[in-house]
Amino acid sequence: VIEPSALHLIKITYSAIKNKQYETAQSKSNQLLDYAWEKLNTGYWKDVPVEWRVLYSHASLCKAFSTYMISKENCSETIIQICDMGLLMGAPIFNGIFHKLTEALHEPLHVDEPPNKLARKILEEDTIPLAITGQKIPILFCPSIEEFQSKYMMKAEPVVLEGCMEHWPALSKWSNNYLSKIAGKRVVPVEVGSKYTNEKWGQKLVTVDKFISNFMENETPSDIGYLAQHQLFEQIPQLQKDIMVPDYCFISDNSSFDEEDVTINAWFGPKGTISPCHHDPKHNLLCQVKGSKYIRLFYPSCSNALYPYEGMLSNTSQVDVESTDNDQYPLFKDIDKTLIHEHVLTKGQMLYIPPKHWHYIRSLEQSYSVSFWWE
Incomplete structure (x- = not known):
């Protein structure tokens, strides 16, 4: 549905962000938004292929991120407006990232963290490097x-x-607390390491409570722990x-x-x-x-x-x-x-x-x- 030229442009835009070329990313994302806008406003809205809405969301996210990185002042209001346009005209991407951003910027949930710091944390942690053309x-x-x-x-x-x-x-039931209540003292095998193909990967036998406290709820774990492929x-x-x-x-x-x-x-x-x-x-x-x-x-x-x-x-x-x-x-x-x-x-x-x-x-x-x- 999406022309190769548009796909190429979104790849260039994400690549520019990855390489910290934020002015380029901002310029390219604006081009994408203009291009997608024409597609979204041609014919009846219900007949617009969802792929163009997805592309509009990707372009909006790139513009929000590059705008934040370029700005030397508080740009919360500008980013909120960009995100709202992504929500109104686009389609959901990256696990609802626009909702998270607008919430963090409009009314910070943590008084010890300024809005822009929250926004940056969300952008850096929640953006998924999709293949785009898959x-x-x-x-x-x-x-x-x-x-x-x-x-x-x-x-x-x-x-x-x-x-x-x-x-x-x-x-509705499963949570760390529920798992601890049902099986906290039980011993289970846990894979320790980023993935099983790494040399430092290994397995440990720990209680479910230890697994939860050391890996599931620990914000600064020394390694990743995974209760994986266990019956x-x-x-x-x-x-x-x-x-x-x-x-x-x-x-x-x-x-x-x-x-x-x-x-x-x-x-x-x-x-x-x-x-x-x-x-x-x-x-x-x-x-x-x-x-x-x-x-x-x-x-x-x-x-x-x-x-x-x-x-x-x-x-x-x-x-x-x-x-x-x-x-x-x-x-x-x-x-x-x-x-x-x-x-x-x-x-x-x-x-x-x-x-x-x-x-x-x-x-x-x-x-x-x-x-x-x-x-």
């Missing part, structure tokens, strides 16, 4: 078993499902009462298949946990109970360009997909963008990841997720 994953509201099987599962296509876990008690619900059945195996997991060629054949894993962690790009052999429904995660998917045909490790980690890519060394991994930059999907998975959403699809996951905030694997 494909959107379709979103369906409670599809039938037949539709899910025929259009997505049988065709090995990813899809986001909404409205399928609203009946889970976990959505927590077999260990603590009381927590399993708060979730339910989705009906889609019972689509199987095995006539004797039952609920016990579904592997259920917990993924609890703070902001910043990373699952390096990898693939799994089974069908996967990743369900977000709390927080949000940025996810990038690659079709199996991208395998060579993802440079898998040899040996035991042959299902894991050597490429850091968000900060790629193009000299070391030259094939990666040439991957056809139609073979890449990306999505920010939010509370109450399920993501279907077909077998052998490569996926990279980074938590954007404190997160509780549950995955269901089946054959």
Whole structure:
């Protein structure tokens, strides 16, 4: 929908911000806003493709950020106006960043922090480096078993499902305090380190209370701790009462298949946990109970360009997909963008990841997720 010239311009704008060329970013974002404005005001509003609204939001965010960095005086009112235009004319991006900015600038929540400091903190921490040209994953509201099987599962296509876990008690119950009350003294395995492909990565056995205090609630942890891929619900059945195996997991060629054949894993962690790009052999429904995660998917045909490790980690890519060394991994930059999907998975959403699809996951905030694997 978006012309290549506009996509190129938004890439240049984000690149300018990354390289601290704020005057360039401000100029380019103004060009984008003018360009997108014409598209938004051509024909009936309801007929305007949402992609142009998304582009308008990206341009508004770039303008807000560059304006802040250039200004030597308090520019709160100006940034609020830019954000409001992004809210009125654009579409939601980056986990509702415009709402966070306007709230922080209009009426600071912390009297010890000036509005601009709050705004900068939000901009620096919440902005997600999306691929921009990656494909959107379709979103369906409670599809039938037949539709899910025929259009997505049988065709090995990813899809986001909404409205399928609203009946889970976990959505309203789960919090650090609840987890501590139910299982605070229980011992669980925790991955320590930014990601399992790093040399310093390791595992520790700690109590749930220690995990919460040392990693989930510690604002200055010495390292990242992740309760990842653990069959927590077999260990603590009381927590399993708060979730339910989705009906889609019972689509199987095995006539004797039952609920016990579904592997259920917990993924609890703070902001910043990373699952390096990898693939799994089974069908996967990743369900977000709390927080949000940025996810990038690659079709199996991208395998060579993802440079898998040899040996035991042959299902894991050597490429850091968000900060790629193009000299070391030259094939990666040439991957056809139609073979890449990306999505920010939010509370109450399920993501279907077909077998052998490569996926990279980074938590954007404190997160509780549950995955269901089946054959």
